[in-house]
Amino acid sequence: QAERLLMGARVLLTAGPTREPLDPVRYLGNRSSGRMGYALASALVNLGAQVVLVTGPTVSPLPRVSKVIQVETALEMHRAVMNEVGECAIFVATAAVADYRPMEIATHKIKKDAAELTLHLIRNPDILADVAALKAPPFTVGFAAETENLEQHARAKLTAKKLNMIAANQVGGERGGFEHDENALTVFWRDGQCGLPMMSKTQLARELADLIAEHYRGHHAT
Numbered sequence: 001q002a003e004r005l006l007m008g009a010r011v012l013l014t015a016g017p018t019r020e021p022l023d024p025v026r027y028l029g030n031r032s033s034g035r036m037g038y039a040l041a042s043a044l045v046n047l048g049a050q051v052v053l054v055t056g057p058t059v060s061p062l063p064r065v066s067k068v069i070q071v072e073t074a075l076e077m078h079r080a081v082m083n084e085v086g087e088c089a090i091f092v093a094t095a096a097v098a099d100y101r102p103m104e105i106a107t108h109k110i111k112k113d114a115a116e117l118t119l120h121l122i123r124n125p126d127i128l129a130d131v132a133a134l135k136a137p138p139f140t141v142g143f144a145a146e147t148e149n150l151e152q153h154a155r156a157k158l159t160a161k162k163l164n165m166i167a168a169n170q171v172g173g174e175r176g177g178f179e180h181d182e183n184a185l186t187v188f189w190r191d192g193q194c195g196l197p198m199m200s201k202t203q204l205a206r207e208l209a210d211l212i213a214e215h216y217r218g219h220h221a222t
């Protein structure tokens, strides 16, 4: 049996997309399947962690974790995370949170009378940044999907959001990312980095969970 590096540690993890309603029948969403987040949740459970999962709507089978909170919007995800985070030693943000939401939700179905329609959107809170800015933040791990200058953008986010680690992947290529079974990541922390080459999301999740556990423990030893 592998070493249970996270025995008893409580981990809060967000996964999946958010849905931002426009009217009673429509929403703004994204292509996140939740699979990478769910695989990571399972891998963390296998290291002995008690995982609380806050997830947007997906069709992927839910992982076996201590607690699942299902949400739809970024605001609901933000609220759920803020309610749970006080009890948690590690926060992992894998969710693809909508950056903006419609300013108003129409009470009735929007009609197609006009030739053009303008939507007014308003910024959603950044859940990960808000957690990392807490007075006594947990060990925080973020994700970054980039189409160019991976290292530069990921390191900028690590610093700007005051994270302990960031897992970055190159999107827009032929392999990996949303709606694929495999992915590759480069993980950055303040004074180092580690490349995890293209592999199944399950295997990748195991290797990432090991890295998180190792750095979390190192962080607490100092």
Ligand code: C5P
Pocket: 014, 074, 093, 094, 095, 096, 097, 098, 099, 124, 125, 126, 127, 128, 129, 141, 142, 143, 144, 145, 157
């Ligand atoms: O800045 P960017 O959206 O690229 O950062 C991505 C990271 O931040 C991911 O870990 C994502 O889960 C998290 N995030 C968040 N709340 C938002 C936007 C992003 O937690 N509103």
